[in-house]
Amino acid sequence: MIANLKALPDKTIERLSQYRRNLLICLSKGKQHIFSHEIAQIHNITPVQVRRDLMLIGHSGTLRKGYDVKELIDLIGRILDTKDGLKVCVVGIGNLGRSLIGYFNGRRSKLSIVAGFDVNPDKVDKNYAGVHCHHVDRLNEIIKRDGITIAIITVPAEQAPDVAEKLVIAGIKGILNYTPKSVNVAPHVYLEEYDMITSLEKVAYFVKRNGNAE
Amino acid sequence: MIANLKALPDKTIERLSQYRRNLLICLSKGKQHIFSHEIAQIHNITPVQVRRDLMLIGHSGTLRKGYDVKELIDLIGRILDTKDGLKVCVVGIGNLGRSLIGYFNGRRSKLSIVAGFDVNPDKVDKNYAGVHCHHVDRLNEIIKRDGITIAIITVPAEQAPDVAEKLVIAGIKGILNYTPKSVNVAPHVYLEEYDMITSLEKVAYFVKRNGNAE
DNA sequence: GTAACATTGTTAAATTTGTAACAATGATAT
DNA sequence: ATATCATTGTTACAAATTTAACAATGTTAC
Ligand SMILES: NC(=O)c1ccc[n+]([C@@H]2O[C@H](COP(=O)([O-])OP(=O)(O)OC[C@H]3O[C@@H](n4cnc5c(N)ncnc54)[C@H](O)[C@@H]3O)[C@@H](O)[C@H]2O)c1
Ligand SMILES: NC(=O)c1ccc[n+]([C@@H]2O[C@H](COP(=O)([O-])OP(=O)(O)OC[C@H]3O[C@@H](n4cnc5c(N)ncnc54)[C@H](O)[C@@H]3O)[C@@H](O)[C@H]2O)c1
Numbered sequence: 376m377i378a379n380l381k382a383l384p385d386k387t388i389e390r391l392s393q394y395r396r397n398l399l400i401c402l403s404k405g406k407q408h409i410f411s412h413e414i415a416q417i418h419n420i421t422p423v424q425v426r427r428d429l430m431l432i433g434h435s436g437t438l439r440k441g442y443d444v445k446e447l448i449d450l451i452g453r454i455l456d457t458k459d460g461l462k463v464c465v466v467g468i469g470n471l472g473r474s475l476i477g478y479f480n481g482r483r484s485k486l487s488i489v490a491g492f493d494v495n496p497d498k499v500d501k502n503y504a505g506v507h508c509h510h511v512d513r514l515n516e517i518i519k520r521d522g523i524t525i526a527i528i529t530v531p532a533e534q535a536p537d538v539a540e541k542l543v544i545a546g547i548k549g550i551l552n553y554t555p556k557s558v559n560v561a562p563h564v565y566l567e568e569y570d571m572i573t574s575l576e577k578v579a580y581f582v583k584r585n586g587n588a589e
Numbered sequence: 590m591i592a593n594l595k596a597l598p599d600k601t602i603e604r605l606s607q608y609r610r611n612l613l614i615c616l617s618k619g620k621q622h623i624f625s626h627e628i629a630q631i632h633n634i635t636p637v638q639v640r641r642d643l644m645l646i647g648h649s650g651t652l653r654k655g656y657d658v659k660e661l662i663d664l665i666g667r668i669l670d671t672k673d674g675l676k677v678c679v680v681g682i683g684n685l686g687r688s689l690i691g692y693f694n695g696r697r698s699k700l701s702i703v704a705g706f707d708v709n710p711d712k713v714d715k716n717y718a719g720v721h722c723h724h725v726d727r728l729n730e731i732i733k734r735d736g737i738t739i740a741i742i743t744v745p746a747e748q749a750p751d752v753a754e755k756l757v758i759a760g761i762k763g764i765l766n767y768t769p770k771s772v773n774v775a776p777h778v779y780l781e782e783y784d785m786i787t788s789l790e791k792v793a794y795f796v797k798r799n800g801n802a803e
Numbered sequence: 804g805t806a807a808c809a810t811t812g813t814t815a816a817a818t819t820t821g822t823a824a825c826a827a828t829g830a831t832a833t
Numbered sequence: 834a835t836a837t838c839a840t841t842g843t844t845a846c847a848a849a850t851t852t853a854a855c856a857a858t859g860t861t862a863c
Contacts, residue, residue, distance in 0.1 A: 549793065549795060577599075577602050585779060650842090
């Protein structure tokens, strides 16, 4: 454990994840050093914010060359990743669930979707992008057996609270809920919720407010 | 225009969207009045926050019965919706794009996806959940012809900046970018970006930090 | 060598967001 | 009638986040 003794701000964590993704691209293009204003431009933010984030994680750049891309990637990895990686499951292998599996897998070495769950017999015991779909009745069993710690919920909204409860009982430590229905979890479980309709309505509100529509 | 003369906080807008969705459900169940603590519980937030949001939009509840569900829905509608509704297009009719179309449409009367765009000839001129897919070369034409003001980007990440630029030229006023690649737009265009990998990495970080993994 | 310069690291201020405190209200019970 | 009560509306406070300001640094040009 290097520099993340003190808790980092939520927003900094989000940006670190994004910095890393683009730093990896930079590295693959052979770029070895990068300035705060270059990172900033990639992400549409200010150089100050980049420098502040990097300060918080204890990274030092050099004055005339900026930050060492490889070092920075490693450091962010030490903060975001766990040594052996974490396992993820998806509950609800519908349109969104299948999209996610196809999209995520193979992108992160330290984070992989290893199981799916559904109630629909047509989907159970089939594979989706290499991920096996189990019946949701085996949720508890499989999660414990495989040491899965994170779950993504993509079942129909009404089912979400029920699924969340089962996940917590099964010992899940973090939940990403894509359902518009908010769920309750025990305080030791980290919960992140995202609602696409809200995002779209928010865009619509600001379009309206910018005076371009009434 | 009633009470949204002064700008409402970002976060309040997000919550209003969520309040409304659940208020509609309440109404459909015959519930006519609701207390701040009931709304709060649905969304895992505090009653104070609910009251504060409603204060900001100028809504008054009654003391013993709480808020009138129907009135509240109407008021939120006056804030979030435009009279004639706004039209939305999706650029990139892949896995995510198709999921979104299937999911969104029919859910909001004042916000509807009316067109899709893709480069793949196999997809062009087909319908997806009732939405026609045009070749992306016709982007400008169709957006202007149909008065589309909002776009959702779900093309491969590398294509996103290019697509965004075209959208802005075509006169789009708001963009929702689901690509992990950040895009630049003119300042009068409202931009919202969401990155699922970041969300998942954030969950993983907090799982790790809560001491459940190393 | 030294002046000019771009860039970093850090502290301070501003802004945004959430929380707490509490008076005001008016329905209900006695 | 009056006291009690749950609930609202609002103000004041606290926490989180972003932005600004600027000294420190070491490289480059001369
Ligand atoms: N499709 C999208 O683009 C999109 C976007 C945003 C949010 N969402 C949300 O994601 C959720 C799923 O959307 P979708 O379009 O994939 O729907 P879908 O109907 O295609 O998929 C839902 C899947 O969940 C399964 N399921 C139902 N009950 C279950 C249970 N108790 N346990 C396990 N599996 C169960 C169904 O068999 C089905 O396969 C919905 O809540 C929706 O609101 C979807
Ligand atoms: N699938 C997911 O669950 C998911 C989740 C998060 C983010 N994303 C992001 O969404 C984007 C799309 O993901 P996907 O899984 O749907 O990919 P996909 O490959 O299934 O779909 C991409 C579609 O875009 C089309 N396209 C390519 N270039 C285009 C252009 N210039 N103009 C118009 N259309 C073009 C392709 O023909 C294809 O139909 C990616 O950037 C991905 O990072 C996807």
